[in-house]
Amino acid sequence: MSVTEYDVIIIGAGVAGLTAGAFLAGRGFKVALVTSGEPTACLSTGCIDVCSRDHNPLIGIKELPLAHPFHLVPEKMIRESLDNFQTAMMDMGIPYTGAPEENRLVLSALGTFKTSCLVPSTMEAAPQNTKDSIHIISFAGLKDFYPSYIISRRKNTKFSIYDAGVSSTMGIASHFEEKEFLESFIVWLKGQNIDEDKIAFPAVLGLESAAEIVKTIANRVGKPVFEIPTIPPSMPGRRLFNALKDYFRKKSGDIYWAWPVVGIEKAGRLIEAVVTQSEGRPNSLNARAFILATGSFVGGGLTATREAIIENVFNLPVHVPGPRDTWFENDYFSFNHGIGRAGIIVDSSLRPAGTPMENIFVCGGILADTEILKNGCGHGLALATAHAAAQSCMEYIR
């Protein structure tokens, strides 16, 4: 077994893990991040939802139930985490639009409005009302995008279909990265003589250069252009993940990719190492502190059995809303399913409650009482708690 020594090891490569990692690596600590694979951020819309309970997310946060982990992060730090994120993403070439005091609307693939706070610049021109007429461009064979859903809610909508020669989200997106393809597409688009106020696309306008591509199309056609987030595979989610990953690496963080944690080594009140399943042999990664950012059920941080809910890395105590019957309500659309509150309860320094271990810090979707769907607080909560956990971790190892 080989042994490597770090200041901090982060488990999980989602928005929370990569943000906490960049925070610490940027302050000169030796940081490694281990992950079993791609995070759920890749499946997301790429939008930074902070809190949808009020038009001003910062006020919305104040109205959250007392147990909500947002209350563990001072407002100043929440703002800081959002500012840092915007600066970092600008730096990485995927600028975000928006401000912490104001929610924005993003048009969904069903024609509804999704409330978010910071959105990729490719969604900036999305209508903020039901009046603007839009023209949707869809792509032949694209399985997961049907303009008719949007038309059912917005009567003043028209659509055209372009045959990109491929039909997958990724395939179309990579075509848009090619100059010639983009050029012939723009020629076609101009020929459509679009009368509507705005032009909408499913989010397939490029892999990494979407911001530039959207700008180019808008300039050439002379109309605002925006992307509509699609169901996975989601390009904006993937762009967000890639940018965060590159940013963390730029800050000299190490990433151990596809190395799931299969064990831990402890001594007294300290976790000394996580044992990961690397190619061919177990690999022990030592550190002075550990940040758990493995996400909830989808991310793989938590697993439910018929009898209990288990935290998969450190076997931390999990807050369970009640017996299995209470995990879900009968009404699918209730937004009140008990399971949304399952997770790890932490103290004010983001240390897990109910364990003697002193060098674990927890952030992101694995935290208890988040109710992410109900509160509209996904990636925003990840950014804020990642800052708070990294800050506590830094104070601890100093």
Add this chain to the structure above:
Amino acid sequence: MIKADVIIIGGGATGCGIARDLALRGIPHCLIEKGDFAAGATGACHGLLHSGGRYVVTDPIAAKECYDENLILRRIGEKCVEQTGGLFVRLPGDSKRFRELFLRGCEEVGIPTDVISSTKALDLVPNLNPEIEEAIKVPDCSIDPFRLCMLNIRTSQLRDGIIFTRHKVTEIVKSHGRCIGIKATDQATGEVREIRGNIIVNATGAWANMIASLAGCEVPMTLSKGSLVITNHRLTNMVINRLRPPSDGDIVVPNEAVCLAGTTSLAVENPDKIGIESAEVDTIISEAGRMIPHFNNTRIIRAFSGVRPLLKSKKMDSHEISRGFQIIDHTNGMYSIVGGKLTTFRLMAEKMVDTIMASFKLKKACETAEIPLDGQEELSGYPLSKRLADMNDIVCECELVSKKEVQRIINQTGTRNVGDITHRTRLGMGPCQGGFCTFRALGIMNDMSVISPEQSMEMLRGFLQRRFRGIRYALWGDQLREEQLVEYIYLGILAMEKPQ
């Protein structure tokens, strides 16, 4: 106004079987079903074509009927029956006396048995509990109830039978005390149709008393709810029964790529208001797990329940109530046919149509036991090789259903209901339970202008709500994980609002 000699209410196996029998005997008929075919107990059962073994000890008459019909269906419906064979396994502690009664019963009824050692049984079904004492081989089979209904209906359609699905009977029209017709409402458009006939057959299973009451009649029944779970894998290639008196969770049946296990048996009042309890799911899993230990850690993709329309009985435990059937002559032109089993549906239909023929004073004999079911050749028309060739066009990744196939069903049936596509293609029947593909199927229907954009939204909402009813009771492990993803997609990424 539509006219037919016989009006059949109910599109379960019994109703569809009656339609086929009438068609083969040349009697004009019309079948009305409020949902899709097999929507009641027919579609909510194990899909087990009983050898009769399950009933030899408690109900030898039903056992004999089952075995006779088992032989007939294997002959006439080979494409919807999988001749899996079945085992009755005896676990340590299970009564040896029951084993003796079972073997004697099978011999008396004429069901062939073969007593095999546990080693031999494990050769046949490697996932079996290695601790079983022995196993008895019987000719149980797996049957696809939905295909069975469709194939029976096919004969009726080929011979000018009139079929209305998604039409709910709201009134029985009477004249001088006799039933002379029905009024039914199209569930999609609200349009009311009136159909006149000489005889009305009430083959509505658990809903029989409700329909009978529309004609001022009564059908004494005991409604017994049975719950089942579906696994993500095919854990056995044979039907596995527990060698003991009928009880909860004692049958596991392989079907296509999955297994069904159940059942429970609980008395209910209203067939439209049945839920499942976590305790039932746990019982089924632990009981099935005694026979197939791997059951305890297998992914369950859904739980569901159906209501057995049993004859009224004083017996408290409905596992003991006779599975026999009865034809009730309401002496006003209406007959109700209740009880019975999926396995004996053809026999029930034969007896019902014999009665009708007698009342019409016609003589033509039943041929349903001799003539193979029409349209079976088409069932093998969508093999895996074809599905893989359409891979780029796959709409449902779990069950490999292509866009072409969805379009073909829409064109063929003119359906406006995504459930109809599911039944005919298995779209949405895999692990994600339609989480991804229903959004697509409705989008395709919309593109084909079969439904309006507004309808597609409404249907998507309805679908998610119905789907959740089934999976809500199987949410732990990977199924919970995938369900959370589906929830993020619809309620998060797609920002679906609460229905009004």
